[in-house]
Amino acid sequence: MEQYSGKSILKKISIGKIFYYEKKQATVKRNKVEDTQAEVLRFQEAKKTAQEQLDLLYKKAQKEVGESGAAIFEVHMMLLDDDDYCESVYNIIESQKVSCEYAVAVTGDNFSKMFAEMDDEYMKERAADIKDITERVINILTGTNTDMSDLIEPIILVADDLAPSETVQMDKSKLLGFVTQFGSSNSHTAILARTMNIPALIGVDIKKEWNGKLAVIDGYKGTIVIDPQEDYLKEAKKQIEQDLKKQELLRQLKGQPAVTKDGTKVHLYANIGSVSDVASALYNDAEGIGLFRSEFLYLESDDFPTQNEQLNAYKTVAENMAGKKVIIRTLDVGADKKVDYFHLDEEENPALGYRAIRICLTREDVFRTQLSAILRASAYGNLSIMFPMIISVEEVKKAKRILQEVKDQLKADHIEYKDVEVGVMIETPAAVMMSEELAAEVDFFSIGTNDLTQYTLAIDRQNPKLDDFYDPHHPAVLRMIKQTVENGHKGGAWVGICGELASDTSLTETFLRMGVDELSVSSTFLLSVKDKVRSLDLSK
Amino acid sequence: MKSFHFVVNDELGIHARPAGLIVKEAKKFQSSIKITKGERTVLASQLMMIMSLGVKKGEEVSVTIEGEDENEAYTAIESFFQNNL
Numbered sequence: 211m212e213q214y215s216g217k218s219i220l221k222k223i224s225i226g227k228i229f230y231y232e233k234k235q236a237t238v239k240r241n242k243v244e245d246t247q248a249e250v251l252r253f254q255e256a257k258k259t260a261q262e263q264l265d266l267l268y269k270k271a272q273k274e275v276g277e278s279g280a281a282i283f284e285v286h287m288m289l290l291d292d293d294d295y296c297e298s299v300y301n302i303i304e305s306q307k308v309s310c311e312y313a314v315a316v317t318g319d320n321f322s323k324m325f326a327e328m329d330d331e332y333m334k335e336r337a338a339d340i341k342d343i344t345e346r347v348i349n350i351l352t353g354t355n356t357d358m359s360d361l362i363e364p365i366i367l368v369a370d371d372l373a374p375s376e377t378v379q380m381d382k383s384k385l386l387g388f389v390t391q392f393g394s395s396n397s398h399t400a401i402l403a404r405t406m407n408i409p410a411l412i413g414v415d416i417k418k419e420w421n422g423k424l425a426v427i428d429g430y431k432g433t434i435v436i437d438p439q440e441d442y443l444k445e446a447k448k449q450i451e452q453d454l455k456k457q458e459l460l461r462q463l464k465g466q467p468a469v470t471k472d473g474t475k476v477h478l479y480a481n482i483g484s485v486s487d488v489a490s491a492l493y494n495d496a497e498g499i500g501l502f503r504s505e506f507l508y509l510e511s512d513d514f515p516t517q518n519e520q521l522n523a524y525k526t527v528a529e530n531m532a533g534k535k536v537i538i539r540t541l542d543v544g545a546d547k548k549v550d551y552f553h554l555d556e557e558e559n560p561a562l563g564y565r566a567i568r569i570c571l572t573r574e575d576v577f578r579t580q581l582s583a584i585l586r587a588s589a590y591g592n593l594s595i596m597f598p599m600i601i602s603v604e605e606v607k608k609a610k611r612i613l614q615e616v617k618d619q620l621k622a623d624h625i626e627y628k629d630v631e632v633g634v635m636i637e638t639p640a641a642v643m644m645s646e647e648l649a650a651e652v653d654f655f656s657i658g659t660n661d662l663t664q665y666t667l668a669i670d671r672q673n674p675k676l677d678d679f680y681d682p683h684h685p686a687v688l689r690m691i692k693q694t695v696e697n698g699h700k701g702g703a704w705v706g707i708c709g710e711l712a713s714d715t716s717l718t719e720t721f722l723r724m725g726v727d728e729l730s731v732s733s734t735f736l737l738s739v740k741d742k743v744r745s746l747d748l749s750k
Numbered sequence: 751m752k753s754f755h756f757v758v759n760d761e762l763g764i765h766a767r768p769a770g771l772i773v774k775e776a777k778k779f780q781s782s783i784k785i786t787k788g789e790r791t792v793l794a795s796q797l798m799m800i801m802s803l804g805v806k807k808g809e810e811v812s813v814t815i816e817g818e819d820e821n822e823a824y825t826a827i828e829s830f831f832q833n834n835l
Binding site: 292329333 | 766767
């Protein structure tokens with residue numbers, strides 16, 4: 211039993227096996243070798259290990275999903291046993307005197323190309339299988355764990371750091387918790403952990419040999435225990451049970467209105483990051499979606515998502531929320547959210563750089579596609595549009611002008627859409643200072659407290675060393691929020707908060723007294739915020 | 751040498767899994783077993799090559815078997831085709 215500590219993101223406990231995630235190697239290099247015989251032996255060893263892995267997967271899948279679902283692993287075993295494939299690897303090693311990783315990569319490429327070029331849809335797809343087995347062997351040779359698709363049971367994910375493009379591809383149902391070496395309490399991983407309501411620790415001195423070991427993450431104490439002793443495990447299980455009971459109590463609040471004892475009403479909306487989050491939002495009684503982060507559409511794909519792909523996603527959410535408000539935030543990439551095909555330059559200062567509305571207003575083609583998709587989806591529910599990272603009235607006017615042009619085009623094409631509410635994120639001090647003028651331009655404000663705190667306090671939220679200085683309760687931040695609410699109301703705009711602070715129940719009373727109209731939080735916090743609201747009496 | 755013709759009945763044609771099973775079956779014998787579709791001939795022990803023939807439902811292949819144990823091999827391979835394809 212070994213114990214390590216880090217900074218905890220969420221107060222919860224998880225027990226599970228560790229999966230040590232390593233970043234994918236970009237490309238396999240063509241390394242020259244002297245001893246080709248040794249490389250041949252390495253290949254044979256790796257092939258044997260791969261066969262063993264596949265056999266295990268095959269047997270597991272047979273038990274859990276039946277023969278037809280398991281067949282793919284059997285096919286992989288057969289493919290890996292193919293004489294021509296193995297001969298090709300041997301030949302390349304011997305004739306070019308190169309490392310076996312390289313020989314395997316080239317062989318895999320050649321054979322998958324052969325299938326990709328076939329005039330048969332079924333055989334075309336086999337190209338992916340060849341790539342799969344090739345990658346499996348290379349990962350064994352280089353000793354990297356990247357593929358979570360083999361996982362059948364849920365795991366605790368341990369990694370250096372995780373980029374949004376990596377987490378977006380993970381099967382969320384297989385995650386029990388995160389433990390990372392880097393990242394700050396405001397980084398993407400932390401936000402994801404809060405959204406998923408699983409414990410996460412950052413700043414932990416992680417070790418590769420943890421892979422496959424049983425561990426307990428304790429989000430209350432900020433510790434991870436590897437190979438826990440029997441009594442420690444028992445204690446952890448007891449704590450988990452108590453947490454579940456607490457949740458059960460909160461569930462009784464479902465269907466109850468979010469009203470204070472003196473009758474002040476506040477709208478409780480959910481933040482979602484993908485279509486699949488809608489279920490949890492509804493389950494936890496969300497009155498609407500206060501922040502639909504549309505980035506996932508861009509992060510999940512290899513190229514700009516088409517208008518129809520976007521339309522489908524927005525439409526699904528609109529329909530599922532059945533007339534409840536859904537606020538879609540237009541594309542907010544840049545800074546920590548990088549997307550390869552945007553070809554964004556490396557920046558000294560990405561948080562202050564080319565991101566969000568700044569990209570949209572200079573890449574109008576991308577922006578128009580998204581606006582058109584949102585407008586078309588508006589016919590199926592109650593959608594609103596929100597622009598991020600606003601600093602001036604001119605930006606809002608420009609964005610609205612483009613929106614109007616897109617509407618005109620739809621009208622000309624006889625495509626149906628509804629009038630949507632338009633709002634802006636208030637997340638820069640500039641937007642706060644201009645909030646009175648901005649309110650005249652829009653229907654609503656939504657305060658993004660994470661960025662507003664970062665920009666107000668001049669603290670990079672990606673830098674873990676600054677976590678101690680990053681104080682979202684700083685009076686400067688709270689005054690910014692107060693000013694925004696007052697100016698918003700003066701100009702006829704309703705005002706919500708969609709940052710992490712919205713779920714901080716120690717501030718719920720402060721926000722309500724300021725007159726905040728809506729709080730939008732991760733679904734998992736909806737009921738605890740409601741509990742807090744219902745316990746308040748603002749008349750006192 | 752022994753041989754037979756066979757018209758594939760399976761919806762998916764000779765897809766990955768049956769191709770793999772042909773290989774397994776063929777490797778049990780000493781004889782050289784070849785599968786021909788049109789102008790292309792491959793060995794029954796070459797999985798990816800069999801798949802690359804892209805044999806679809808309704809297409810015909812011919813199988814030739816030559817070697818010491820060709821009689822046993824013929825019986826086994828022929829019945830494999832009958833039962834699985």
